[in-house]
Amino acid sequence: MRALQARGETERSHINSRELGEASGVADAQVRKDLASIGATGQPGVGYAIPELMEDLRASMGLHRTWKAVLVGAGNIGRALLAYPRFAEEGFDLVAVLDRAPSVVGRKLAGHTVQPMSAVADVIRRTGAELGIVAVPPSEAQIVAEMLVHAGVRGVLNFAPRPLRLSGSVAVVAVDFTETLERLAFETTMKRSL
């Protein structure tokens, strides 16, 4: 996907499975098999048309549809996410905000009225949200994630620095700035030795 985006910018109209294989470290035949399984077809000798291939990839990755997400935790991280315009641009819609602090419940933040945690099942049923964003202190993350899964979400974005133990049928992705900082430390070290 990243390899295609990079190539798409070079005005070339087609790409073949060998080039894709090299860019992603996957064998040529495997690329053809994977692409066939998502319905992408190439022409022998010419390859895959890049714009169509991007479409097929995005659709197969579930990126074509809008995803509804509920946010739990209206603290620093929660408020930064509510004010972040890029989500809506990418098809992610924050449909509700919940928190347990009485001083926060009922306040209006970025167009949402903060709901109490007792409303989580109602909110998920009413909005049809499939994703939950956990932006609470580490000690609360597991309980909150379980409440979200119990109420029906199928994917959890976890900001708390604490691994979650959830059922195998739920996707969990952790956000960890430390990995990004490590990458920065590495790149800064490399730049110095150039």
Add this chain to the structure above:
Amino acid sequence: MRALQARGETERSHINSRELGEASGVADAQVRKDLASIGATGQPGVGYAIPELMEDLRASMGLHRTWKAVLVGAGNIGRALLAYPRFAEEGFDLVAVLDRAPSVVGRKLAGHTVQPMSAVADVIRRTGAELGIVAVPPSEAQIVAEMLVHAGVRGVLNFAPRPLRLSGSVAVVAVDFTETLERLAFETTMKRSL
């Protein structure tokens, strides 16, 4: 590095360049060359001792030392970063916070007194900070990054959804939650089809 961490957990004591090559998609001979350049030595027929190799890798990636960073922007993201314990654990030390809003300058946040932007050169000289974290609105990100680089930082962590144009000698890493959300959308889609 990730491949090693995974293997390190399997109680094996050694790993050879062929296995490392397979795990990271790099040719066997290239692995040996790269590792030699960071001073890691393997024994013929036995391979590299995993704990020593991890040490060498971390040192070469600049992860052995502490990194000092200054934070610009004491808003939502800034405050969340100041309260985040994992940075210090990983050897990243937030040594100063700066902001331009008069209502924020002079306040105490997580043990730091917020400094005005006019103090950026002083602060970087006094603390010896090498990294700068940009947590300001998108329209301000470029100016703030240039001020940080001009004052001497050599790596920038950018939270604003706006690409920065900085000198090639400066490392820039952007934090973008949207990539993480895309990964979550993809994994949630995959889990459903299992």
